[in-house]
Amino acid sequence: MKTLSAQFFKICTFFLVVIITTTAGVSIPSISKRETVGKCPDPNFPEFVGSACNDQHSMTVQCKNRNNARNSNRQQCNQGENCIDFLLNDEVPFAMCVPVSKLLHWTNGNYNNQVCSGTIRFDSGTNGESISIGLNTYDTNGNLIQVFDVVGRVNNKQIGEVKNQHNYSQIYRQYNVHDIVTFCFIPGISNPNNPEYANEAIAYAYIVRLSAIGGKDVQVTDIEPVISQNNTLYIEN
Template sequence: MRTLFARFFKICTFFLVVIITTTAGVSISTISKRETVARCPDRNFPVFVGSFCKTETSMTVQCKNGNNVMASHQQQCNPSEKCIDFVLNDEVPFAMCVPRSKLLSWTNGNHNDKVCSGTIRFDSGATSETITIGFNTYDTNGNPIQVFDVVGRVNNQQIGEVENQHNYSQIINNYKLHDIVSFCFMPGISDPNDPAFANEVIAYAYIVRLSSIGKVAQFTDIEPVISLN
């Protein structure tokens, strides 16, 4: 994952539109009919450009018309869903609301220690394919919160790292069936007088097959397997 994308979500909405205009331009009807995926309901701006999580339960969606005029709107997740940021081909940002029961979820409590997730993997489907992984951190009020360090791993081997971010996503090419994906984060010091203390951070993570984006029935036909140990 390049550092450029790690910083991508920190910039303002206007700048986000400028960046992704040249790389996106997918008709929203070709992405998904599922309610929890970003949509462009305004017929005057029918083309999906990009989306990103605004809070734990909402996303900002960017759409455009045939003249490349942009519009944005807020979209809420369904009850019991959490918003996860992913990156698609050409680093197009793509937010998705996922039922909490399907997510890796963990917290640091109030400790400034490295904390790691359980594991998530695909156990059925193609033997080799391309997937995208997504990770987000929120405070106890459901707002994005930056953490000092985030690491992504496949089969316990580090594949990416970002610092001072509230999200992390990366495309993994040639993902092999049963490969295990996991994440760790270090929250960072919240009180200089107490280096062991940190604000509580709630982390969520998920993996998605890129080939599943665009299917009408479901975002993914085969759910990943989660282990929280």
């Protein structure tokens, strides 16, 4: 588990105000859907290095040339997509723009309590796979917003936690079909005179099989040919 790499960016009295995409959770079906990934448009810097969400609707992509000189470019998501940060096996940040209809999303609604998501799972495929898990928190204007604590769970067992971050990215091994993935976050106090209040954060979360984006042990070298040929992945879930 690792949050965004420093080389990219330095960057209960709860009244059930949590907004979740669906109370039954999100099941990712076995049909082809499109997720948009970054590309390297400058032929002088053709090699993909990594990517990370810049805001809710865009990412920053780093590319390099044969001399390892690098440049960055900002790329927009397509309409109806939000940017989510993931990891590749070599701990490289890897952003994808995912259709909003496929994402878990929920909010703390200005309350400073822990708020949890619905569920997301795969209902087809093989057992024992590796998945990449991604969650980003944005403010109401679509900008990344840091929250105090984020926890990820599989079948209600905690698998990871980050603090004071705007994203939670982790690779989880041995995922079995129908395993339930959920998330919780605590926004953090923003007004010391009113400890129950916090700025509203909206969380978006998604899971993707590593085998769908280049192989079981997918690394940058597996992703680069896809990015060089096309700006989209067609993921069979």
